Amino acid sequence: MSGKLVTIAKCSTEAEVDGVSAALRLAAIEHVVRRATIGAPGWELAVRDVDSDRADEIVNDIYGINTREAEAAVVPPPAPLQVCESCGATDIARTPKLQIFLLGLVMSIGFAFVADSKLSRVSFFLIAGLAIAMLVLDKWRCRECGNGWK
Numbered sequence: 001m002s003g004k005l006v007t008i009a010k011c012s013t014e015a016e017v018d019g020v021s022a023a024l025r026l027a028a029i030e031h032v033v034r035r036a037t038i039g040a041p042g043w044e045l046a047v048r049d050v051d052s053d054r055a056d057e058i059v060n061d062i063y064g065i066n067t068r069e070a071e072a073a074v075v076p077p078p079a080p081l082q083v084c085e086s087c088g089a090t091d092i093a094r095t096p097k098l099q100i101f102l103l104g105l106v107m108s109i110g111f112a113f114v115a116d117s118k119l120s121r122v123s124f125f126l127i128a129g130l131a132i133a134m135l136v137l138d139k140w141r142c143r144e145c146g147n148g149w150k
């Protein structure tokens, strides 16, 4: 093995050495195990300078300190933004379906009380019609071009 050697992991147990060594072998990265020269007793795994970035990633994966994943976990995914399919505007209004439904419901029931008993069945149709309107009504509406969608 030629070239400058870079220490990529320090291991305190032989099992640890075996684990890292096996992972490096799987990735076909040449490496050497040597007695730790500095600090606590143990072993060092060293690879050639050119392999050190790749080897670092493998070692980080083994020890669960994958920095890219850690960063990704901290930053929450952006909230889905409603965009008009027709003009691309982001000025979107949400149709207050529930409020419209409740208002219509109250009015229909009020009508049933006020109206003649023969007419009270009309309020049933009003409520039924209202429910259907709720299903048909668009949930989103573009303030730019008036395009509506679910």
Ligand SMILES: [Zn+2]
Binding pocket: 084, 085, 086, 087, 088, 089, 142, 143, 144, 145, 146, 147
């Ligand atoms: Zn639009």
